[in-house]
Amino acid sequence: MRRNLTIIGAMILVASLFVALSNAQDTGGNSVAEGVTQPVVQAADQLETSPFNDFVLSVPVGSGVLESATAEVATPTDTTSVLVVPATEQSVVDVPPVIVAQDEFPLVADLEAPSAFDPAATSAIAAPIVPAVQNIEFEVYAEQDAQPSAVPATIASGTNIARTSTPAGVTQLGYIPKIQIMTRIPQTIRVGMPSMFEIVAINQGDQLVEDVFVVTALPDWVKLAANETTHGSAASVDGELQWQVGRLASGARAIWKMQLVPQENRAFQLSTRWTVQPLGLATQVQVIQPELQLSLAGPQEMTYGETKIFTVRVTNTGNGDASDVTLRISPGVEDGQSIGEIAAGGSKLIELELTAEQAGAMKIQAAVSTVGCEAVQKELSIVILRPELVLEVKGPKNNFAGAPVKYQIQVSNNGDTVARDVTVNAVLPMGARYLQSGKPTETVKRNMSWEIGVVEPGATRTFEFECILLSEGENKLSMRVEAVAAETRSAVVVTRVRGVADLKLIVSDPAGPVRMDEEATYEIQVINRGTRVAHGIDVIAQFGYGVEPVKTTGQTAELIPGQVIFDSIASIAPGEKVTLKVYARADKEGRHKIRVKLVGQDPATTLIQEEMTWFLPAATTEDGPLLLEAQGAGK
Template sequence: LVGKESTYEITVHNAGEVAAEELVIFVSLPGWADVLGAEVSTGSTQVVPAGEAGRTFLWKLGHLPGATRERLALRIVPRESRPLDLAVRWEYKPTLSQATIEVQEPKLSLRMEGPREVMYGKKELFTLRLSNTGNGDAENVVITLMPLTPGDQPVSQNIGIIPAGEEKAIEVELTARHAGQLQINAVAKADGNFEAQLAEKILVRRAALQVEVDGPQVQYVGAVATYRIRIRNAGTAPARNVRLTATIPPGGKYVSGIEGARLEANGTRLQWTSDSLNPTVEQTYLLRCTLSLPGDSRLEVGCTADDELAAAAVTTTRVEAVADLVLEVKDPAGPVPLGEEALYILHVRNRGTKSAEGVQAMAFFSRGVEPVAAEGAEHHMAPGQVVFHAIGPIAPGGEVTLRVRARAETAGNHVFRAEVHCKPLGTRLASERTTLFYQDRTSAQQASRPAPLGPAPLGPANADPGEPKLPDQQTPPPLPPTAGGTRSFPASPGDQMQPPKVER
């Protein structure tokens, strides 16, 4: 009705999910209609005059969230009787259309669980853990374990799909066959060129045996040879159940040195054991044996232990045979009357292991005693002395016995001296004895008779008729003369040798 107030309601609805910004509602009114008031649920209002043709009512909402409604109530009074058209339009800031796309990506990581130190030859269990820490599934995953020994083939296993955030474990059994640092390499690959690698070092501990044997370079037959045996663990783990064997050279005989050792194989092999040998530890043994065969003798020493450990060493000794002469003199057991013969026996024995050649023996008497006979070898007699030459050869263990008979011309203590020379050996032996010659009544009567005293003739003519005859000799070079007064023993061919050994 003209002149009567009417209420018109305008509702704005944001049906989208995105808020409308800087929203303004424009309501166009004719000039013959008056606006008495307005009520809004939000925002502000304003009437803008536009002349007699009409006016515009502004509703400024500003921000209108998505899926919300707001209301405007206008109180209008028409002044003319004609149709009342309300033209409504709106304006807001244009919104940009934006979509968020999530890109999924798998991320592989590989780690190993297990000991970082292992023993050689012992099986150890390791666990490879393959994780997908990304936000996408890893598909067609294959893990490959690289070979530990050059020349071996890699080992691969198909894992399949590993969902995002999940992990799979693969158990691997390894047996180390090389001592020292060992590197385990593994790689995991998935579709899309995704991969993870692993390189872990572990220490493989193993014992390492070393054997050394030292002995004399030259040894004489029958003498005791001492060998020093050293075993050492140069590895990084204890050596268990250590077993040692020493092979005695042919003709050798074990004497002593190693506690708990036992002889086997008819005495040609010596064995002993040690429970364990820690790293860097060294043990030393002394082995004593005799060697009876001339030539090169090889002593071989072997050492073994658990885990297929072995070591060996050998040393060579040159064994030489040598002659060793000894002189024993047997003189009269008691005093001897003048005019009677005194018997002196020389035993020349070779206690060595080689024949003695070039042996020469001599017997000397102090003034007042003269030799009358000799036997046992070719000889030459001169005043106060007998020279035996061309004795021998004397075999090992052999003995030559020489006998010299003499008479005293004057009573008293008289000295007998025996010497043995062997120039090839550089040997000079000597032995002295003292014999008391005394004058009884019979010998005094015989002494009053004239008798020639000069040097005894060569050969057996001067020998006692009851003694065996000696073969004719070729006269040797003359011996040095005796000194005046008390007879001194003449110089001998062995004067340039070592001082004589004197047995009394």
């Protein structure tokens, strides 16, 4: 009995000494600010039902930066005292209260831990720490205002503020990341035996948090036996346990589990600090600028005189509207023309109707400009094709009047495109007669035309025609060739025509025998078939022996035995005819000759023609032949 009492007394003495040492250690290691309420860990007889205390520290850490505004928060620290008892002690002892101190930040009451880490009702809870940051002034710069405008805003820790618009621009407010650190530790651990410690980091904000870093310091005589994390990695560095959590999504929890083994029987402090990268605030200021693009489309080849449509498209590929857009086009709109406003992403199509008026290569240049944008230029090279006709007319330089004249016409295309609808026109000389199928046309037409169709580049078309020139002197033939898109070409050929008097003598004797008692009629015709007047024409009719002229008509004449000498004919115009008649009787039957001679002075002409006439004896009624009358029977 006495022995039992002695053992009980020794145990009470050891416990009293342990409490005294613990209180001394706690007093020397913690500086508690005045006025700060210190939570008390419950008695050791309650540790069996709640081996861990959850200390929940909700501290938005870091600095929220917007332009010139800065919020700075000191690094939070959680200092928790742990009671170490000898390994031989019973688990239930009467231990005086252990004081848990909070450094640097006042404790805020009435904050509960997350449901997943809600400890037993007997656990001691440390309230979240809130930095004393209340009013921050932000400056926002907008394009519409030349001077920065200050917009005051009240920021509650860990609270999101939406962007607001003001007449001066856009105000955007930031916030400090809200990270909650919770430690779960046993109030008492045994010397030489591992005990489980947990540190939990919770992102209670609505944004991803970067670079969460947790550090806890241990005495040299407390060793780390095991280490496990759900996020990142943890290691012992220079006597500190460092946990690099890294990224922590909104609402996510990271857990760090440690097994610590104390080597000495005395209380120690588990001091936990953490940092986090502040959430940066990026305010985007939109800068707008129009950016014009120009395209020019149209045919690359045109025919001279042809009209084609060219299209100019002006597109605004920038992010700002283009106002008072000016378009210049050469040739055509060199001075520029306003096409109005083009919205961002919009375009305008302009159609130009251009007529090719110059053959060869040419360039169409377009330029478009607007305020705040460099002028944009575009160029389009085109080739204007044109047929080039060459007209060549060949004809005699000299010709006699009335003789056919042949003309040769050559039409060549020396251009670079086809000559279409080629037409050759001619104006004949005065008095000329066009020969059709070798015969002169009945009507006198001076204007003639031929349609020869198409002449390819480098090709030559040749044709001929004939006419009769009747006028003396220079006879001018005028030719002209025309074609679509081709320049008209002309040519002239002059033929010098010499006129002649072409006299023809025709003598007509009686158609049958003539009785001697009857007069024989001879007709003499003098015709001028030339183109000039014949002057000084003399005509003489001579008869053979036995025939004498009796009388003449058509021209006065002198009758002498056996011949008739007509008075000289002064002139016979071209195409005119003079008719002379001679009446004669024969006094001797048989065949008798008549000879007519024509002598012209201008031109000098001599024509002779002879005819034979058969004269019969005169008719008688005595013993003569029976005469028949045309009306009936003979007698």
